[in-house]
Amino acid sequence: MTIQQSHEARFGAGLDDEHAAAFNPAIGRMLDHRSCRLFEVEPVPDNLLHAVLSAAFSAPSKSDLQQRSVIRVRNREKLRRISRYSPAIGWISQAPVFLVWCGDSRRIRRLAEHRGHPFANDHLDAFMNAAVDTGLAMQAFITAAEAAGLGCCPVSEVRNRVFDLSRELELPAHVFPVAGMAVGWPAETSPVSMRLPLAVTVHEETYDDEDLPAQVAAYDRRRESVDRTPDHAQFMADRFGVSEDYGWSERRTRQYAVPARTDFGRYVREQGFCLD
């Protein structure tokens, strides 16, 4: 694909030559990111996984605190159990490599005790720092993996049964799962997921979403024009009926109309976090 085609697939609009010229191959590859859920059986070599993990943990970290860990699940029976946490993730049991990325506030707390200092930051900011640190490493992992030709897919559904997952991984206090990550050599080329235009997500000086309804209506139409959802495939049509102007915004608001993972807060608190 040319940069213009990738940009059109991603944002639903082309690029003039001047803007296209600013994309080098590395940035172009990132523009062309797609999730991969179907893998060749060929294993991922250990040295390559080491390289990708090295890039992942080279990502920035809030105040150099490095509040993230990753757990590799090799045991196939355990992975099958995790794959049953949601009907949508049965496919992860076939992933050549499966990781679970975790926010890790345990390490700094253990070290504080070891060094004889109080831990005086048990609050929401510190929790969020660990979650964001984990997101930074996850994204660096994905970019590095794709630069090597691997495919991957982050899987937040592993949190659907977070107490069970935590037991499987023997997560101690102050460690919590953020997302799984399936990795392997791609056996499919998924479509690019079209994104909202930067006019919606990039703001100048102050937050301004006055144009949101019109922008999203156009975005919904663009997505449906590329990949129309048949009426029978509308999300939870038995509950929500069939919408005549179905699209991304209808799909996603239906999803968040249904409570999910309402136990995550309780789990995180039981892991010892104060979220005040």
Next chain:
Amino acid sequence: MTIQQSHEARFGAGLDDEHAAAFNPAIGRMLDHRSCRLFEVEPVPDNLLHAVLSAAFSAPSKSDLQQRSVIRVRNREKLRRISRYSPAIGWISQAPVFLVWCGDSRRIRRLAEHRGHPFANDHLDAFMNAAVDTGLAMQAFITAAEAAGLGCCPVSEVRNRVFDLSRELELPAHVFPVAGMAVGWPAETSPVSMRLPLAVTVHEETYDDEDLPAQVAAYDRRRESVDRTPDHAQFMADRFGVSEDYGWSERRTRQYAVPARTDFGRYVREQGFCLD
């Protein structure tokens, strides 16, 4: 630098030829990531910033919900005010481009109202999803910027006065800042920040940190052997005294022995989030 040298700088250990061979140039560049806080006055061309932002918003997003926004601060007077939120970030007022990355749960809530659906996920999981979505985009931004030769530095200290920042950016309910980001053409080559070895951060099957004290003691020594902290430069020595075995773990546990951003939870709740 060779890959071996980059790996040594990052993890304090070299690489055999087999492991080095798995690094391609893109992964090697990520291994060599460093933050940049000093920039040439030369501006960042708009087309290049567009390309980097396009890569950033191509990053995965939980359930395709795209719960992130970025706000560009061009107004120099406003940026100077923000740069006074912490004595450590005066330098951001000189950054050619300054962005503030925000978690954005407002968009999906507005759309839910527009589509006539209840928003049934006002809880910690949904808040964390927005924060992690933002982290993914931030990291994609950093990798893309560095692939173009730009330097950047994420700046979480902008949250030190989160109510003031929120007012400056006119953040509405359900939007919250995650971190600032300074961007420009590098006028310095910072040292690589050495990381904990993967033996500490990558776990097999279950979380296991039995070796933490020994691993961190060795890590502290490695970091100090590369870049020794003079006694007078120890963190808050007036309060904590001078440590004879000062290093990363002492530095970072001193930092978290002092409460910081204890108002962030209150801010997020006042922005309308339920964190149960």
